[in-house]
Amino acid sequence: MSVLGGAALVLAGFALFVLGAALGHHAARRQHEHAVDADGARTLVHTLHTVALAAAPLRAGLTPDTARRVVRRLRPLLGAPALALTDAAVVLAWDGAADHHREQLAARLTGLPRTGTFPLSCDDEGCPVRWGALAPLTADGRPAGVLAVFATTESTAHTRAVEAAARRLSLDLDLAGLDRVRAGAHEAEVRALRAQISPHFIYNSLASIASFVRTDPERARELLQEFADFTRYSFRRDGDFTTLAEELRSIEQYLELARARFGRRLKVTLRIAPEVLPVTLPFLCLQPLVENALKHGLEESVERSVVTITAEDEGTEARVVVEDNGVGMEPERLRAILRGTAGPATGIGLRNVDRRLRQVYGDDHGLVIETGVGAGTKITLHVPKFRPGIQAPPPP
Structure with missing residues (x-):
């Protein structure tokens, strides 16, 4: 039972016209809330769908081609001037402006980078990229690469978004590993049949x-x-x-x-x-x-x-x-x-x-x-x- 429904029971002695007004106001408010909730649900579904489409190429593994397709789809969703995806050693793909910062990102791949932000130095006064946030990718529990987002000013929202996106991409890298295992098992089974x-x-x-x-x-x-x-x-x-x-x-x-x-x-x-x-x-x-x-x-x-x-x-x-x-x-x-x-x-x-x-x-x-x-x-x-x-x- 809703809060206003419970209040109607407590205030049952009120005049009928007061109760009717209250219920009418409640109905109007719920209708507005439902409209807002519906818009939010549609936005959430669209976002999840976009992220799923962006991550899907990684089911074929982390390569320059799949990385390029991922960042191209993911950057508009994050609303960032630039987005990059790396493996454990090199920058595989960069989408957006200021790709002259590739070397600064590559320098941070040494060791096991953790989620965090870092400033970028640049002599170009018109460069829209002044800071970056990165989150590691994993595959089967091991470091596989880095997802990095770049913007003009530091933003907590961007940091959280790139961390969440990295977790989703890591899931598809895990699935890619399972696909390879399954394909290997299938090939072994076919070899067994041929041997038979x-x-x-x-x-x-x-x-x-x-x-x-x-x-x-x-x-x-x-x-x-x-x-x-x-x-x-x-x-x-x-x-x-x-x-x-x-x-x-x-x-x-x-x-x-x-x-x-x-x-x-x-x-x-x-x-x-x-x-x-x-x-x-x-x-x-x-x-x-x-x-x-x-x-x-x-x-x-x-x-x-x-x-x-x-x-x-x-x-x-x-x-x-x-x-x-x-x-x-x-x-x-x-x-x-x-x-x-x-x-x-x-x-x-x-x-x-x-x-x-x-x-x-x-x-x-x-x-x-x-x-x-x-x-x-x-x-x-x-x-x-x-x-x-x-x-x-x-x-x-």
Whole structure:
């Protein structure tokens, strides 16, 4: 209850016209306060948005180019004649007037500068810069550089503003470090997947191709082209994502090489809805699942292997299923594989794909695996059709 509302209860014996006047005055005052609050909120939102835009380039690291973009956007917000950004050794960017003061700023980078102000000497009587305020930038808790603001006279407001801005820029430098760690981890995971492309598969594929050289040279040529295209795609280095169409094309090449070896023992059925072919998904996301199906369906069984790959449209998502009629496994062993406790080099592909899907789309988008001893294996994944920031590179 408001203060005036409480007063109305205490003064309930007053005449009705006095109470009405009081409430009317209160309503008018609240309306004015709401208008002022709304203006303040809009100003705050605009300021935060501007600072976020200014700091965003640092997600790519602290370089002359990113520093130049930061100070260009940040200086109008601080209302200063000049603004500069440095790393631990040199001035990376200066925006505004009086850049002849660069050397004086660079001289202060020795050691570990702290937030503070300092005077500037200048022989130019018309120079608008006579003092500076600086605040250190950090990345992962270590000194990374300095943000400095310059003006004609000393201002506490400028000092506080540059300190607050430096904290915000340091946050983006920390995020840049996390991005590098994540990119390194992703690259390691992709290397692990590439390493999982069994040397035995490569050897057997080349042996199968060689067996056709004399009896069916045209078939050998076709298989060799499939092998070249498959390895080119699997070992490419451009981009973390691909399209479902590209991934399925690589899988078809993989399966064509497998057919050359296993002949009629392998039956593959593909049911692909055309509308989901452009969907973007992590690179080398499906191939390990198909390799797992062949491993449990052919290499561990003497019976005929049936592998079915389905991709369907489910509204905002694409549903992809890889199913085989192989030997399957015990559910507890499957859980150990996904936890990474099943032993070295066991189930790297399944665990890797499951982890990458969860990292990109969230825990509710991990692999759904149904299996049992002698019951085959069915692996299902759901991929969002659109997710901001996720885009496949253009086809070669």
